[in-house]
Amino acid sequence: MASIGYSGLSTARKMPALLASVDQHAAAIRESLEGDARPLSVVALAAYAEGVRDAAYRHGWRAPSGAIDWSTDDWVLHRLLAVCLLGHALHTA
Numbered sequence: 001m002a003s004i005g006y007s008g009l010s011t012a013r014k015m016p017a018l019l020a021s022v023d024q025h026a027a028a029i030r031e032s033l034e035g036d037a038r039p040l041s042v043v044a045l046a047a048y049a050e051g052v053r054d055a056a057y058r059h060g061w062r063a064p065s066g067a068i069d070w071s072t073d074d075w076v077l078h079r080l081l082a083v084c085l086l087g088h089a090l091h092t093a
Helices: 005-012 016-035 042-058 075-092
Strands: none
Touching (some): 005 016, 005 075, 042 075
16 A cells, blocks of 8 residues: 555556556455455455555566556556555445
8 A cells, every 4th residue: 555555546546547457456466366255354355455466566567666557558557556446445345
């Protein structure tokens, strides 16, 4: 949340295209985790995010340094931001 969640979710409120992308990623994550018969939890989301990050690193992706340009279509960042969105929803529920 600290690395990308706060800035990304704040930006998504102002950028409908980003919000739509993140919502689609969140739906896919929910489907994936519920399909594995694991309840949606902060622990499950953290493990999922680690898996996404690790796979992305193995394929050459690197996290941006400094401020994130949310206008770029970075699948990994959008996926991780969706994890943050779901985690935030669990935390505030």
